[in-house]
Amino acid sequence: xxxxxxxxxxxxxxxxxxxxxxxxxxxxxxxxxxxxxxxxxxxxxxxxxxxxxxxxxxxxxxxxxxxxxxxxxxxxxxxxxxxxxxxxxxxxxxxxxxxxxxxxxxxxxxxxxxxxxxxxxxxxxxxxxxxxxxxxxxxxxxxxxxxxxxxxxxxxxxxxxxxxxxxxxxxxxxxxxxxxxxxxxxxxxxxxxxxxxxxxxxxxxxxxxxxxxxxxxxxxxxxxxxxxxxxxxxxxxxxxxxxxxxxxxxxxxxxxxxxxxxxxxxxxxxxxxxxxxxxxxxxxxxxxxxxxxxxxxxxxxxxxxxxxxxxxxxxxxxxxxxxxxxxxxxxxxxxxxxxxxxxxxxxxxxxxxxxxxxxxxxxxxxxxxxxxxxxxxxxxxxxxxxxxxxxxxxxxxxxxxxxxxxxxxxxxxxxxxxxxxxxxxxxxxxxxxxxxxxxxxxxxxxxxxxxxxxxxxxxxxxxxxxxxxxxxxxxxxxxxxxxxx
Amino acid sequence: xxxxxxxxxxxxxxxxxxxxxxxxxxxxxxxxxxxxxxxxxxxxxxxxxxxxxxxxxxxxxxxxxxxxxxxxxxxxxxxxxxxxxxxxxxxxxxxxxxxxxxxxxxxxxxxxxxxxxxxxxxxxxxxxxxxxxxxxxx
Numbered sequence: 001x002x003x004x005x006x007x008x009x010x011x012x013x014x015x016x017x018x019x020x021x022x023x024x025x026x027x028x029x030x031x032x033x034x035x036x037x038x039x040x041x042x043x044x045x046x047x048x049x050x051x052x053x054x055x056x057x058x059x060x061x062x063x064x065x066x067x068x069x070x071x072x073x074x075x076x077x078x079x080x081x082x083x084x085x086x087x088x089x090x091x092x093x094x095x096x097x098x099x100x101x102x103x104x105x106x107x108x109x110x111x112x113x114x115x116x117x118x119x120x121x122x123x124x125x126x127x128x129x130x131x132x133x134x135x136x137x138x139x140x141x142x143x144x145x146x147x148x149x150x151x152x153x154x155x156x157x158x159x160x161x162x163x164x165x166x167x168x169x170x171x172x173x174x175x176x177x178x179x180x181x182x183x184x185x186x187x188x189x190x191x192x193x194x195x196x197x198x199x200x201x202x203x204x205x206x207x208x209x210x211x212x213x214x215x216x217x218x219x220x221x222x223x224x225x226x227x228x229x230x231x232x233x234x235x236x237x238x239x240x241x242x243x244x245x246x247x248x249x250x251x252x253x254x255x256x257x258x259x260x261x262x263x264x265x266x267x268x269x270x271x272x273x274x275x276x277x278x279x280x281x282x283x284x285x286x287x288x289x290x291x292x293x294x295x296x297x298x299x300x301x302x303x304x305x306x307x308x309x310x311x312x313x314x315x316x317x318x319x320x321x322x323x324x325x326x327x328x329x330x331x332x333x334x335x336x337x338x339x340x341x342x343x344x345x346x347x348x349x350x351x352x353x354x355x356x357x358x359x360x361x362x363x364x365x366x367x368x369x370x371x372x373x374x375x376x377x378x379x380x381x382x383x384x385x386x387x388x389x390x391x392x393x394x395x396x397x398x399x400x401x402x403x404x405x406x407x408x409x410x411x412x413x414x415x416x417x418x419x420x421x422x423x424x425x426x427x428x429x430x431x432x433x434x435x436x437x438x439x440x441x442x443x444x445x446x447x448x449x450x451x452x453x454x455x456x457x458x459x460x461x462x463x464x465x466x467x468x469x470x471x472x473x474x475x476x477x478x479x480x481x482x483x484x485x
Numbered sequence: 486x487x488x489x490x491x492x493x494x495x496x497x498x499x500x501x502x503x504x505x506x507x508x509x510x511x512x513x514x515x516x517x518x519x520x521x522x523x524x525x526x527x528x529x530x531x532x533x534x535x536x537x538x539x540x541x542x543x544x545x546x547x548x549x550x551x552x553x554x555x556x557x558x559x560x561x562x563x564x565x566x567x568x569x570x571x572x573x574x575x576x577x578x579x580x581x582x583x584x585x586x587x588x589x590x591x592x593x594x595x596x597x598x599x600x601x602x603x604x605x606x607x608x609x610x611x612x613x614x615x616x617x618x619x620x621x622x623x
Contacts, residue, residue, distance in 0.1 A: 099497075099498045099499065099500075099549050099550075099551060100498055100551075102498070103498045103525075105498060108498070108554075111554070112551070112554060115554065121581070121582075122581055123551070123553055123554055123581060124550075124551065124581075125549050125550035125551060125581060153500070182500065182502075183500050184500065184525075185500070185523060185524055185525045222502065222503065223503075224503045297503075298604075301605060331582075331583045333604065333605075334578060334582075334583035334584075335548070335549075335550050335578035335580075335581065335582070335583070336550045336581045336582055337582075337583070338582060338583065341583070410502055410503045410506060411502060412500050412501075412502035412523060412524040412525075465510065469507055469510065469511075472503060472507065476605075
């Protein structure tokens with residue numbers, strides 16, 4: 001459906017929301033079973049140990065970094081078996097949704113379920129929650145002892161939200177920008193932002209009924225050399241959009257870049273900037289946490305080398321003080337892991353977190369400087385976003401992508417300019433080598449250029465696209481920086 | 486001989502864009518004219534583009550694990566549309582789970598793909614194979 005009214009960052013009126021809801025629930029037969037009041041009762045009946053927001057609050061209080069895997073298979077009993085297998089090795093559980101469901105292709109997901117049942121193994125890369133429907137999703141939550149989050153990549157996640165939240169999932173990943181730009185090709189940004197306003201409004205309705213659902217904008221975006229200020233700007237915008245619809249429990253995310261100073265500075269600045277922008281917009285009663293994603297780019301095939309990447313990411317998550325860490329597996333280079341490999345990634349992560357837990361990164365002028373740079377970048381970009389949107393975050397986001405002010409490297413979406421080109425500096429931090437039309441302050445841009453030039457001199461070559469390609473493959477070939485061979 | 490032309494894309498509902506951009510870059514550098522359809526390309530879109538551009542090859546990528554479902558039947562559809570001698574390559578993380586590459590290669594060759602590549606393949610080798618296979622098919 002298209003929308004009569006222009007996109008704006010305003011809470012959706014209840015009557016308009018309810019009218020839209022009738023249509024959403026008719027998009028697939030399983031939508032008919034959803035009853036909001038029953039969903040509220042299901043959520044209220046969850047013990048505290050199964051509530052995502054409570055687990056996050058406890059972790060914040062204790063200064064602990066929680067562990068969460070990704071996992072999802074085609075069939076319900078197999079999915080429950082997988083999560084039960086992983087449950088003792090982690091703090092928070094996921095349900096990763098398959099790629100057909102993410103694009104609302106429920107007929108294809110149905111074929112995937114059938115073929116998986118026939119093959120005796122999952123042919124889908126996740127759990128098709130909409131096809132399985134409310135009762136089966138509820139059975140997943142009931143079979144587990146820990147909080148479960150829906151993790152996906154869905155530009156129109158309205159029906160998925162209705163079904164899974166009514167079933168007792170207590171956290172929902174995604175956002176109108178972060179689940180469009182890296183996950184879709186031709187979905188207009190206005191449309192995905194509007195569809196996510198619906199999801200956020202639904203979470204807001206649960207909040208009004210005393211049920212706190214955690215919302216997590218997807219931090220890493222394309223997962224490929226994304227400078228922290230780019231993902232921070234998107235995360236903060238999505239946080240603002242969620243708060244406006246009534247969400248109160250927000251987890252802002254960031255994908256590991258690989259340079260220690262930059263990664264620690266990124267998580268610290270993300271938390272402080274989130275707080276700054278949310279309060280400046282007039283919100284004060286929110287619960288803000290952070291998530292650090294272990295390296296989202298290409299992994300080494302060799303499993304021992306992959307453990308090295310996982311361990312380093314775990315150390316950074318702990319030193320940076322992230323509230324939770326999303327864990328990779330030794331099978332990452334080959335795609336979807338076996339459950340054994342998935343658990344091995346969790347065990348590796350737990351070992352490092354437990355060893356680093358009592359250690360803080362010492363006060364450091366180098367980290368402080370990096371934090372200041374990221375903050376100035378984010379403030380400059382978001383100032384332009386709000387200027388373009390005449391003060392409105394939703395409209396500003398759409399216009400900023402059109403103008404190339406917000407620009408995510410290596411993203412598939414047609415509405416993304418793709419003019420900004422990142423590259424690593426001589427210490428492996430991700431810098432901007434070609435800013436495109438992103439409005440960074442002149443002295444900050446000079447700093448980026450100096451750092452890239454320093455590397456270029458060290459390698460005796462110009463910073464051209466080949467250097468970027470070398471960086472993209474570097475970690476899978478056992479290095480952080482793609483030096484010439 | 487004129488410059489070889491290949492249609493490139495990521496099949497099905499797969500949105501992995503990074504490798505796609507790099508394959509385009511590497512094959513273009515090797516002197517191949519690349520018609521890049523980007524991510525989320527259907528079988529018919531591959532074939533339409535190959536017919537429109539007179540391409541001698543279709544290069545299919547799949548990273549997200551649904552390759553067994555998405556890639557099946559492309560050879561048959563090419564035949565139906567008159568692309569009798571087109572070179573078909575497939576590469577990426579083609580199946581769910583870590584399986585022996587030889588097994589995966591066999592599975593996709595049975596589907597009618599001329600060559601099957603793991604994600605770690607050196608792209609200059611792909612370019613070289615492609616030029617040879619196109620010359621042999623002509």
